[in-house]
Amino acid sequence: MKILLIGAGGTIGSAVHTTLTGRGHEVVTVGRTSGDVRLDMSDPQAVGRLYEQCGQVDAVAVAAGDAVFGPLDALTYDDFSATLRGKALSQVELVRQGTRHVAPRGSFTLVTGVLTHEPVPGAAAAAAANGAVEAFVRAAAIELAPQRVNAVSPGLVAESADAYGQVFPGVEPVPAARVATAYVRAIEGAATGQVLRVGH
Numbered sequence: 001m002k003i004l005l006i007g008a009g010g011t012i013g014s015a016v017h018t019t020l021t022g023r024g025h026e027v028v029t030v031g032r033t034s035g036d037v038r039l040d041m042s043d044p045q046a047v048g049r050l051y052e053q054c055g056q057v058d059a060v061a062v063a064a065g066d067a068v069f070g071p072l073d074a075l076t077y078d079d080f081s082a083t084l085r086g087k088a089l090s091q092v093e094l095v096r097q098g099t100r101h102v103a104p105r106g107s108f109t110l111v112t113g114v115l116t117h118e119p120v121p122g123a124a125a126a127a128a129a130n131g132a133v134e135a136f137v138r139a140a141a142i143e144l145a146p147q148r149v150n151a152v153s154p155g156l157v158a159e160s161a162d163a164y165g166q167v168f169p170g171v172e173p174v175p176a177a178r179v180a181t182a183y184v185r186a187i188e189g190a191a192t193g194q195v196l197r198v199g200h
Contacts, residue, residue: 002025002057003028004030004059004060006031006062007064007111008034009034015177015180020184023184028054037050042066042085051098054101061186065088065090066082067087067126069122080125083126083129084128087130092133107147108144111154112133113130114155116130117197134153137194138195145192148192151196154182155168155172155173155198156174159176
């Protein structure tokens, strides 16, 4: 398959790239500052240019998304707006515009995270964005068929545990390579409208 991988340079994205190429897929890496193609995924016009540049693909997988963290009483309207745009609306737009460029039985794999179901202090904006993505996946699956859409929801990723582990006391980290297997399941499997949780 020809797969667009957005966020390929990140911790999860790198593991997904290694796993997919190891399974014989042609992976086009997409990132803000690195990869085969550059993309600011929060810019709808840039998303359109991405699809025009890359042509027809079999799948789109996302392992990127920006969120603002901070105490609820310190988060502003703009913080929530930026987070919803960077994590939720950007992924919705990748699907909305992508339907014309993904094969009839192709798929979209979006990314959410543990904060949707196990929020921590300071993560209200990120949790709201993740929840929006998961609700979108369930709703969009009804209308996209035979194209499919799913989301992968990672827990605390082991490679990032030194930086974020203190926020998730007692949570067992999950290797990025294990998260990557959920992307394989979403891309190569038959499921749609699902949120594939890994490590939580």
